[in-house]
Amino acid sequence: MKEKAKILDKENISRAITRIAHEILEKNKGTESLCLVGIRNRGVYLAKRLADNIKQIENKDVQVGALDITLYRDDLTLISSQPVVHKTEIDFDINDKNLILVDDVLYTGRTIRAALDALIDFGRPKSIQLAVLVDRGHRELPIRADYAGKNIPTSLKETVEVHLEEPDGKDEVVIVEKE
Amino acid sequence: MIDPANNLDEVCDILIDNGKISKVAKNIRNGADETIDAGGKIVMPGLVDMHVHLREPGREDKETVATGTYAAAHGGVVSVLAMPNTAPAMDCEDSVALLKEIIKKDAKNNVFICGAITRERLGKELADIAKLKNAGVVALSDDGASVDDDALMLEALKQAANLGIAMICHSEDKSLSNAGVVNAGFTATRLGLRGISKESEYKRVERDIRLAEQAGVKVHIAHVSCKESVEIIREAKKRGVSVTCETAPHYFALNEEALLNYDPNMKMNPPLRSKADVEAVKKGLIDGTVDAIASDHAPHTENEKEIEFDRAEFGVVGLETELAAGISELIDTGLLEWRELVKKLSLNPAKILGVNKGTLSVGADADIAIVDPDKEWIVVKKELLSKSKNSPFLGRKLKGSVGYTICAGKIVYKG
C-alpha cells in the first residue's frame, strides 16, 4: 500500500467539523433532544470533537456514546481476519432523541446498516442522522450521509485512511493505493 | 550376512537345499533353481518373536493365525510364540490341539505355542502342565495377568523347569496398578487419567525373581518397561540367578509424552514410561541385561481402540515394525551393533524358548530375512498386513525394510 494523496490536513479537518457542528444545530434547531453516537473506533473521537464544538457554540453539553458494531456485521470475516470486539458504551436513554451517528468514512454503507441494527436494540430514537468526515462513494445499500466533511471520488483499488491525533498522533485524511 | 550364533558378520552366500541351509561360503556357484541377489542388503536369521497375540481361536475379528503370520513375515519374523489368552485359553491339551490344527492349516511360518500357567489364567488352580508339555507347548505364561499366589507360582516354576519349558512372567501386581491407563506421575496428572505405578511392575518382577531364585530354576520376565525393573534384573543376574528378560520396541522408541493428545494407539500395558525409563531400557539392551526384543503384538479392532481413552483396549501391534524400530532407534543412533540387535531379535529368544531357530548354521532350518537397512518408509494403515492397525508408529518414518522372508526354504514374503 502506498500513499497517493493527502486530501485533508489538520486545518481542513478542523473546519469541516466546525461546519458540521453548525449544520447539526441548524437542522435540529438547537441541542434539545440531541445526542451523538460515534462508531468505534475513530467515529467516537469525531463525535467527541463535535460535542466540544457544540459546547463552544451553544454552551450546552450533548451526550456522547460509543457503538461497537463488530457483532452486527453481515460478514464475520470482513476487513481483517480478526474483527476485534470492543465495548459499546451508551449509558443514556436514546428513546425519542435525535441521534447523530458519527463515522469517519462512508463507503459501502454496510457499517451504517449494522449500526442501525445495533441502535434499534437500544431503543427508539425520534430520528437517526448520519455525520461522516469523508464520503467516498460506492454505496452498496440505500444509505446516505446527512452531513459530510468532504466528498471524495475514489476507485475501488484505493483506500481512504483517516488519521486522528488521539489514536494516530496526527490529523490527516489520505488516499492509499493497493500495490 | 549376520549370524550371531556363529559369530559371522561378513559378505557371504547361502545355499538352501530341501528347506535347510546346506552351505555357507563365499561365492557359491552351484547352479541353484532360484537365486536371490542380496547385494547391499543384510541377511539375517529369520526373527523369532517370543511374544505375539495371534487372537485365534476366539477373536478372529482382530487377527488370525493366517493374517498374523503373514504380518510377521512382512516384518522379517519367521517364528512366533503365540500367547495363551485366547478363547478357549491354552490351558489344556484339547485347546492346544485345536490351535495346532489351525496352525497346520493356516500358518505362513513357524508358530510355537505358549500354554497358560493356571486354568483360564485366573491364578487359582494350576493347569496340568505335564499334559500341556505333551501337547507341545514350549513355554508357559498367564500373560495379561500374573499369578498372585506365591505358593502357586513357586510350584508352577518348579514344574516348568522339570519339564524343560520356559516360564514367561507378565509381572504386574494388579492391586498396585490402580486400574490405571497411563504411567503414574505428572503425565497422568496433566491428562487427568489414572496412573499405573512403576511399583506395580517392579515389585512383581522382584517377587518372580525371588521365587525362581528360591527354587533354583530359570525365569523370563516379559515386556520390561522401567528403570527399576532393569536394575532388579541386572542385580539378579550378577548374583547368578537364571533370569532372562525381554522388552518391546515401544519401550525404547517412545515415552509417555506420546500420550499428550490421548492417542489410544499409544495405550498398552505396561504403559509408556518416562524419558529416564527409556534411557534405562536402552542401557539394559546395551549391557546385556535385556536379552531379547519381542513385539507383544496385540491386535485390536478399531471399535475397541478408537473410543474414549480410558475405555480403549490396551495393546498395540508390532510384528511389522519391530525390526525397523530397532534399526531406527538403536543401530542408527550407534547404541547397538547389528550383531547385537539381530541376536536380541532371533538367537536369544530362540535359546530362551529352547527351540532350534535363530541361526544360519549349516543344517539349520532355512529361516532367513533379507533386509534393506537404509530404506526409509512411513508406517501407514493400508500398508500393514495385520488385520488390526493399532500401531503406535502410524505416521512415523522408520528405517529398514524387509525384502524377502524365507521360511524353511520357501519365500513367504516378498517386498
Next chain:
Amino acid sequence: MAWQKKDLLGLEELTREEIELILNTADSFKEISTREIKKVPALRGKTVVNLFYEPSTRTRVSFEVAAKRLSADVINIATETSSVKKGETLIDTGTNIQALKADIIVVRHNSSGAAAMLARHLAISVVNAGDGWHEHPTQALLDIFTLKEKLGKIEGLNVSIVGDIAHSRVARSNIWGLTKLGAKVTVCAPKILIPAGIEEMGARVTYDIDEALKGADALNVLRMQFERDESAAFPKQLEYFKNFGITGERLAKAKKNIVVMHPGPINRGIEMSSEVADGANSVILEQVTNGIAVRMAVLFLVAQAAESKKDENTH
C-alpha cells in the same frame, strides 16, 4: 493477535496472549447482558449443540444462555434421552450432529480426552465443557475473569485452590490459566487428594488450610465430589469440614479483602460455611454472571475461527 483455533479444549495449550484475548473479548460481551434487549446477532443462523454425557444444569444452562444471547439456535442433548443410551459411540454421535450441519458442539463427558477425540474427528468446532478429570476451560476462564475484575490484575497474585485436586478438572484448568498469566498458585487438600507431579504444573502444595490461606489474595474452593467417592480412605464429610472447611473464623485470619470463589453448586457445611458463602468476600454469584460473558466470548471466537477457515478453503 487473532484467535485461530476452531476448538477450545483446554487452557494447557493456550498462550498467555490467547487467554488475555478471551478475557478482553468477554469484557466487551458483559455489557450486552445489562441491556434491555440482551441479544446481538453475531451467531445468528448458527446452531450450537450441548452434548452433555454427565448431569449438569448450571454449565449447560450457562452455555445455552450465552448461545441464545448471540442469537444462535441451541439444541440440548442429554445422554439419557438420546440414541447414546442404545450404545452409539461418541464419535458416531459427533459425526451425526455434524451431518445435521450444527456449527459448534459443547461437550461434557466423564472420560478425560473425550473433547480432544471429538475435535480430532470432526470439522466443526468443539468446546470442552468438562472432560473427566482433565480440563474445564470455560470455568477457569470465568474464575480468572472474576479475579481480574475484583483485583485489577492476575500477575503476582497468590491464589489458593482447596478441595479434591486429584479428580478436579476445574483445578487443572485454573492452574494452567493462572500460572500462564503470572499468578502464584497453591493447592491444598488431604494428601490422598493431591495428585502426583502437580508441582510440575506450577503449583505449590500444602496440606494445611491455614497455610494455604496465609497471604492468599484469592481462594477457589472446589466441590467435594462425593459422587465420585471410590476408595475407603476418602475423608468423611464432617472431618473434611473440620480440617479444610472455609469458615468465617478461618477466613478472619486471611487477608481482609480475600476473594472467595466456588464453581458451584456449594455443599454448605462441607467445603464452606453458609456464613462464608453468603458473606462479603464471596463472589460466587458474580462468577455465574461472568460465566455468560466468558462463554459468549468463547462461542464467538471459535465460530469466527471456523468461519475464517471455511473462507480460506473457498478462496
